[in-house]
Amino acid sequence: MSTGGARSAPAPALAVVGATGAVGSVLLQMLSQRADVWGDVRLIASSRSAGRRLTVRGTEAEVLALTEDAFDGLGVGDIALFLTPAEVSARWAPVVTARGAVVVDQSSAFREDPDVPMVLPEVNGHAARLRPRGIVSGPDCVTAAMIAALGALHAEYALAELAVSTYQAASAAGRAGSEALRRQLSLVAGTSLGEHPGDVRRAVGEDTGPFAGPLALNVVPWSGELREDGWSSHELAVRAQVRRILDLAELPVSVTCVQVPVLTGHSLTVRARFEGAVEAVRAREILESAPGVVLVDDPAAGEFPTPSDAAGTDPAWVGRLRRSLDDPRSLEFFVCADNLRQGAALNATQTAELIAADFGSFTL
Known part of the structure; x- marks a missing residue:
């Protein structure tokens, strides 16, 4: 801008x-x-x-x-x-x-x-x-990571349904999150921990920081507080925020939040279903011109977004864009963004x- x-x-x-x-x-x-x-x-x-x-x-x-x-x-x-x-x-x-x-x-x-x-x-x-x-x-930084891309596609195709899995960086929990991950990594570095059940948890002990479990050499499928029917407060919050920003009060949205051992940069897998058929070629054109989005999408050349690429940059990086195999109305893509900057x-x-x-x- x-x-x-x-x-x-x-x-x-x-x-x-x-x-x-x-x-x-x-x-x-x-x-x-x-x-x-x-x-x-x-x-x-x-x-x-x-x-x-x-x-x-x-x-x-x-x-x-x-x-x-x-x-x-x-x-x-x-x-x-x-x-x-x-x-x-x-x-x-x-x-x-x-x-x-x-x-x-x-x-x-x-x-x-x-x-x-x-x-x-x-x-x-x-x-x-x-x-x-x-x-x-x-x-929040999870919603912000994907909403610019979603908004651009919605303007063209009209979003009808959304399913998202997040891979959230430790720094989203502030300095306490980053420091907890660094402490845990120092405990397991150079060891064989992670090869046997429970050994990372035993090494970390109670020092999980702001996370629901040890993050080093691990992923934790939880972010937020428990809500009805097993959903987390963060998952429901992302759902509500997408609906508000896109002005789609009844949009079906499903979210699974996962913490991963990354310091900076959220990643998300997104499956977006639209009102009519979509084409990946046209979707690429839309995302290439969308404000706040950078398209990095050449898997044959090993080019796709990763959080280490997005860290320190402003835009959301989008790649792995493809039309769903079983639904001509759905697009699937991967997005990364620096959670301290974007959002x-x-x-x-x-x-x-x-x-x-x-x-x-x-x-x-």
Whole structure:
């Protein structure tokens, strides 16, 4: 997305809440790489991180403690990005909106609120303009990884049904997830662990971090909390988010969430069924021109997406695209995306830029 253009109003202030977290660190890098559309940028985090100095746009800035005083001076035309746990966003977002500023929240706090639009700019950026509560929500990083590709295909073929399996990176659980995987890998590196039942679990013991089981040399088919009929809360959340962003309230969606021993980069297998017959050649043309998507699809040459390729990049990488063998209305494909960028830092930044342009502070 281009963000250049002449300013027609004072540059808005930007508050980054959760600036010292894993996503916050990536977002600060982005602010230095993208067009500079912001005036004052203030960094806010928990009291544990207050006083730290971080570099933003080439200069050092002190991290403020998350208190009401940290938002002094914010008002109409300004924006606060919340890269925080849901309970933090729920507590502090109303403090910001009461001052007239807009909140862009990447947590789950407001994703089910009908008065809070859920936005992925490549698919439904227009939805950010209608925000009754002054809050715009972003999808989680799993949904964001596939929704740009799905949205482009839906616009052409009309999505009728969706089945997804996810392969989620440890860093989606924040620094605690990445650190847990590194600790576990250090325990099993150079050993024969993994060859016999239960030996990885015994080596790791209770130190599984934020995961339901040991992740090193393993996969864990669970993410979230238990819900009715054996579904996890995360699986149901992905289902709900796809329906909201594509405006398909009754879309049949089935999701299986799996944690894998990858530090950065979610992967998904997707089977999408449409209203009519599809052609893989035309689908490739659609995805090649879709914003936020890179098509990497030449299996004969060994070219297809992997999380290590997607790590550190902004787009969703799509490959292994083919029409289903048993259904001319279905496409199957594989997608990878950096979970700290696509659907987290990048989504928050792009959404904030859309809102700033709507205020007239610059033109897209």
